[in-house]
Amino acid sequence: MRNQTALLGSYTIPDYFHLRYKSSLSKSIRVLSAVIILFATLWYMVGITKGLGHVLTAVLDVPYAWGTALMIIITGAYTIWGGMYGVLWTDAVQGIMMFAVAVILVMLPFIHAGGAAELMSRIEWTAHPDRFGQPMGNGLVTFGQLVSFFYILGIGLAVGMKQIAEPRCLIRFYSIDNARSMKFAMIWTPVFLGISLICVMGLGALVHGMATEQEAAYLVRHTDEVVGFMLAKFDDPWISGICVAGLFAAGMSSLAAVLLIVGTAFIQDIWHVSRPMEKGRLVPRTRWTIFGYSVLLYVFTLYPPAGIVELTAFSGAVFAASFFPAIFGGLYLRWGTDTGALASMLAGILSCVVWRFAFRFRFPELQDVHEVIPAFIVSVLVYLLVSKITAPRCPDQRHLDRLFAPPDPA
Numbered sequence: 001m002r003n004q005t006a007l008l009g010s011y012t013i014p015d016y017f018h019l020r021y022k023s024s025l026s027k028s029i030r031v032l033s034a035v036i037i038l039f040a041t042l043w044y045m046v047g048i049t050k051g052l053g054h055v056l057t058a059v060l061d062v063p064y065a066w067g068t069a070l071m072i073i074i075t076g077a078y079t080i081w082g083g084m085y086g087v088l089w090t091d092a093v094q095g096i097m098m099f100a101v102a103v104i105l106v107m108l109p110f111i112h113a114g115g116a117a118e119l120m121s122r123i124e125w126t127a128h129p130d131r132f133g134q135p136m137g138n139g140l141v142t143f144g145q146l147v148s149f150f151y152i153l154g155i156g157l158a159v160g161m162k163q164i165a166e167p168r169c170l171i172r173f174y175s176i177d178n179a180r181s182m183k184f185a186m187i188w189t190p191v192f193l194g195i196s197l198i199c200v201m202g203l204g205a206l207v208h209g210m211a212t213e214q215e216a217a218y219l220v221r222h223t224d225e226v227v228g229f230m231l232a233k234f235d236d237p238w239i240s241g242i243c244v245a246g247l248f249a250a251g252m253s254s255l256a257a258v259l260l261i262v263g264t265a266f267i268q269d270i271w272h273v274s275r276p277m278e279k280g281r282l283v284p285r286t287r288w289t290i291f292g293y294s295v296l297l298y299v300f301t302l303y304p305p306a307g308i309v310e311l312t313a314f315s316g317a318v319f320a321a322s323f324f325p326a327i328f329g330g331l332y333l334r335w336g337t338d339t340g341a342l343a344s345m346l347a348g349i350l351s352c353v354v355w356r357f358a359f360r361f362r363f364p365e366l367q368d369v370h371e372v373i374p375a376f377i378v379s380v381l382v383y384l385l386v387s388k389i390t391a392p393r394c395p396d397q398r399h400l401d402r403l404f405a406p407p408d409p410a
Helices: 002-008 013-020 026-060 064-113 116-123 149-165 167-175 179-201 203-209 213-221 223-234 237-274 279-302 308-332 338-360 372-389 397-403
Strands: 126-129 135-137
Touching (some): 002 013, 013 237, 026 223, 026 237, 026 279, 026 308, 064 116, 064 223, 064 237, 116 203, 126 213, 179 203, 237 279, 308 372, 338 372
16 A cells, blocks of 8 residues: 555545546545545544543543543644644554553453452353343353354454554555655554554453442443443542543544544545645645534534444444455456446445445344445455456556556665
8 A cells, every 4th residue: 555655646545546546437436435434434533532531421520521522622623733744743652652551451350350360250150231131141251142243243344444444544654655664564553453452352341350230230231431430440540540641542543543534535535626726725624624524523422323332333344345345456456447446435335324224223133244244245246346347447557567566675
């Protein structure tokens, strides 16, 4: 991705699609991908602000509405005035804090319980109720007993594939300007990300070792409040302060990158494409777009349509189904076409929305089949099939030879 974007001179993911699939439909692809970004990122950002609002309420007694407003205002301010490099420099500091807090959070249940042996004995068999009100038994340590395999697969794919296809993650590689930095990023990004995910993904199970039966029954119905409950239950002001700071760093890091992408997607990939404007107007209008989107985000945060896990997974499903085929094909398939990319994006977002609202929650047997599974399969097949059918629309050989040439080691 970094090699091709450097060659193409692209600045955003829609910009990459526009330049990679060089044809008469490139502008349509660019506008559609920007619309998908605006749609999918909203739910992801609502999940972030919702979670941090609950942490502030549980730990500091800050009202939910005030806490979320404060975070959005601060993040929006430094994103509007700092731009891309403001986001990246703050990310460098925030990333260190995020990693440290992930390690601290996973240690809290063990310390509170009095050690690993005691914590494990509490969760290996428990009378805490599951989502249906039945005792969990050994469900916390038995794979697939509390939720089905398909639900685990769906959430895993949606959250995992988001790391590959989401512009918020990909855009960070745009700032890398030499092979040494790229090598460092390729090695240490998966190391830090992997350790962080291992630490935080098990918190939902481990927190049962800290909770009473009544507390657990409440948390099963309000999973968004688990981290705030942990910190309040541990009741150490220093640990709470460090963790709240780290969680805010994580949330603000994601929000800042997403707000920047939203602003550039709307101005450069929709407005500027449909009605070209002077370059001097791009940055001011991008800033106003970020401000307006922040207001919209706050409104949805006050009235969230779902829990954090579902919001994040739905956002990831849209990104994975809509963007992965076009990105993968652009990077590795010389015969991928603009029509294939456009069709797969439409198929991906439509499949996600239709499956979720027309099938998944209307038929009990389909509730655990997350929308990312059918949508991803459909979008990949559409990309491959349409690209083969529209092979004459493939970019010219000179363009492809330039893109697929071995990278310069310097």
